[in-house]
Amino acid sequence: xxxxxxxxxxxxxxxxxxxxxxxxxxxxxxxxxxxxxxxxxxxxxxxxxxxxxxxxxxxxxxxxxxxxxxxxxxxxxxxxxxxxxxxxxxxxxxxxxxxxxxxxxxxxxxxxxxxxxxxxxxxxxxxxxxxxxxxxxxxxxxxxxxxxxxxxxxxxxxxxxxxxxxxxxxxxxxxxxxxxxxxxxxxxxxxxxxxxxxxxxxxxxxxxxxxxxxxxxxxxxxxxxxxxxxxxxxxxxxxxxxxxxxxxxxxxxxxxxxxxxxxxxxxxxxxxxxxxxxxxxxxxxxxxxxxxxxxxxxxxxxxxxxxxxxxxxxxxxxxxxxx
Amino acid sequence: xxxxxxxxxxxxxxxxxxxxxxxxxxxxxxxxxxxxxxxxxxxxxxxxxxxxxxxxxxxxxxxxxxxxxxxxxxxxxxxxxxxxxxxxxxxxxxxxxxxxxxxxxxxxxxxxxxxxxxxxxxxxxxxxxxxxxxxxxxxxxxxxxxxxxxxxxxxxxxxxxxxxxxxxxxxxxxxxxxxxxxxxxxxxxxxxxxxxxxxxxxxxxxxxxxxxxxxxxxxxxxxxxxxxxxxxxxxxxxxxxxxxxxxxxxxxxxxxxxxxxxxxxxxxxxxxxxxxxxxxxxxxxxxxxxxxxxxxxxxxxxxxxxxxxxxxxxxxxxxxxxx
Numbered sequence: 001x002x003x004x005x006x007x008x009x010x011x012x013x014x015x016x017x018x019x020x021x022x023x024x025x026x027x028x029x030x031x032x033x034x035x036x037x038x039x040x041x042x043x044x045x046x047x048x049x050x051x052x053x054x055x056x057x058x059x060x061x062x063x064x065x066x067x068x069x070x071x072x073x074x075x076x077x078x079x080x081x082x083x084x085x086x087x088x089x090x091x092x093x094x095x096x097x098x099x100x101x102x103x104x105x106x107x108x109x110x111x112x113x114x115x116x117x118x119x120x121x122x123x124x125x126x127x128x129x130x131x132x133x134x135x136x137x138x139x140x141x142x143x144x145x146x147x148x149x150x151x152x153x154x155x156x157x158x159x160x161x162x163x164x165x166x167x168x169x170x171x172x173x174x175x176x177x178x179x180x181x182x183x184x185x186x187x188x189x190x191x192x193x194x195x196x197x198x199x200x201x202x203x204x205x206x207x208x209x210x211x212x213x214x215x216x217x218x219x220x221x222x223x224x225x226x227x228x229x230x231x232x233x234x235x236x237x238x239x240x241x242x243x244x245x246x247x248x249x250x251x252x253x254x255x256x257x258x259x260x261x262x263x264x265x266x267x268x269x270x271x272x273x274x275x276x277x278x279x280x281x282x283x284x285x286x287x288x289x290x291x292x293x294x295x296x297x298x299x300x301x302x303x304x305x306x307x308x309x310x311x312x313x314x315x316x317x318x319x320x321x322x323x
Numbered sequence: 324x325x326x327x328x329x330x331x332x333x334x335x336x337x338x339x340x341x342x343x344x345x346x347x348x349x350x351x352x353x354x355x356x357x358x359x360x361x362x363x364x365x366x367x368x369x370x371x372x373x374x375x376x377x378x379x380x381x382x383x384x385x386x387x388x389x390x391x392x393x394x395x396x397x398x399x400x401x402x403x404x405x406x407x408x409x410x411x412x413x414x415x416x417x418x419x420x421x422x423x424x425x426x427x428x429x430x431x432x433x434x435x436x437x438x439x440x441x442x443x444x445x446x447x448x449x450x451x452x453x454x455x456x457x458x459x460x461x462x463x464x465x466x467x468x469x470x471x472x473x474x475x476x477x478x479x480x481x482x483x484x485x486x487x488x489x490x491x492x493x494x495x496x497x498x499x500x501x502x503x504x505x506x507x508x509x510x511x512x513x514x515x516x517x518x519x520x521x522x523x524x525x526x527x528x529x530x531x532x533x534x535x536x537x538x539x540x541x542x543x544x545x546x547x548x549x550x551x552x553x554x555x556x557x558x559x560x561x562x563x564x565x566x567x568x569x570x571x572x573x574x575x576x577x578x579x580x581x582x583x584x585x586x587x588x589x590x591x592x593x594x595x596x597x598x599x600x601x602x603x604x605x606x607x608x609x610x611x612x613x614x615x616x617x618x619x620x621x622x623x624x625x626x627x628x629x630x631x632x633x634x635x636x637x638x639x640x641x642x643x644x645x646x
Contacts, residue, residue, distance in 0.1 A: 161484050161485065161486050162484065162485055162508065163484055163508070163509055163512040163513070163517065165507075165509040165510075166509075167508055167509060168502070169499035169502045169503050170499070172495045172496070172499040172502070172508075173495070173496055173499050175495055176492035176493070176495040176496050177492070179491070179492045180492050184488075185485065185486070185490055186486055186487060186488040187488075189486040190486070194486075194569050195569055195570075195571050196566070196569055196570055196571065197570070197571050198534070198536050198541065198570050198571065198572070198573075201531050201534055201566065201567075201570055202532070202534050204527070204528075204566075205527075205529075205530070205532035205533070205534060206528075206532060207528070208524050208527050208528030208531060209525070209528035209532050211521070211525055211528060213521055218521065243519070243524060243527075244524075246513070246517045246518055246519055247518070247519055247520070247521050247524055248518045248519065248520050248521065249521070250521075272509070
């Protein structure tokens, strides 16, 4: 990001009084962490801030400071609308319906569509939270203990504890600074990533029992019946995709999660050297080369067949000898 | 460490020609990483180096550069004997029998016994490898790509990927520097800690599908049939016990693994404040308060009933209100 752009954004932020900050539906740690990080910093300099996450704050982030300030809908008029951690505007859900084009888009996804008036997009950052940890001080805001906690949580969750292939020396140094501002890396890691619910582990049981492999491709499905049997209340994969992506020799791993509305949520993970974001994009989703997702209409079986077919095509290019 | 001490050590190192570097028996990543890190650095400045690990290099570290130079026994005379990552001398095994008192002891364990002529002990370091990453340049040695790989591996393994509570900002900054010297954090993490076999994950599927809970007690069983169905060749639980022990509210977790000889291997894990080693002992096994095991004769069902009954008794003491 060049300093001129950052200065312009700073001016725009300082001029505003009523600010809306919004992140994406089905929020992960970076969505909630970035939302709270920017929101709290703006409140600390006296702004009137609404923080919106259409699906609220997931239970696994309820330990984060001030998460109860996050609401599901904006209300009234705003001088400044900031979208964080969203590659495209539809990822904010329906909350922005009736509002003007967002003023500012802060995101680290390489697939970002530059939908706002000002767009700060840095795909070299491991998380939007990393970008904010750099920008906030440049914008004259202070990273308090609470803000350090939420930003480090965003970095930890998007990197699975600093172990994804996009982690840079600079990300580690920013994490070190956030620790010095009061964030406890080990506690935040355990709270956000390690502890699992009994129901989530029963869901993993279903998913891993149905595990399939074809050469460098590993996949599984979670049906509505599996979810019911496990007693799992979420509509996600309970992070099972991270287990799949750590299987020896799994160049690409995929999870298909059946949704109640006759659609299927698909998550891809890929090892370095393989870019699955294009497949996700092709199916109306998005993400990074190493981690992407999409939601497709259709039955579990039909979506699985369609997606596996396209994924095979990609693998044939990358590993013709393994198929 | 004060600079005078480090300067004295530097002088002693530079004066030596034949150097023995040795680490501890049953080596972990920090033992092997520190051994190779110092050994390779000394070789690079022209020393005649023997690197000793009495138990050799475990399979999970065979990806480390130059690991094949590690031998099981010292041979002949040395001008300088350096022990790395050992809190007491007996941890080196029998390899130093007949040799004089070691010259140098480099270690990060708080329990270190200062057994050498010169002792560099820094309990604030997350790994002996972290200390070496700081010292080597001060001693005029270069951290090459290979040395960065082995030292970062030592830091990763001793901190389980930077998530133990002793990780400091300075450890993260040193890790960042090692990345800049060529070490690939993500690859090294995956190679040393993360990767699981497809068969092991199918076995997890069976175990997690059969997961049961009664208040603060969580358990599952792996039968011979489960193992056969998963194609898993080991007779262990493929580390599934670690998943069980991270379940929210699981004060005690247990896995029962059926063995071919009409016996059952039992593993317990307990949260802080509960001591399950006594139950294991009672069944002829052993271990620590937080992690213990035993092997019992009998069918899966009979062993499970017997063990659950005894474990309940313990829990009644600790959590009378939850049962």
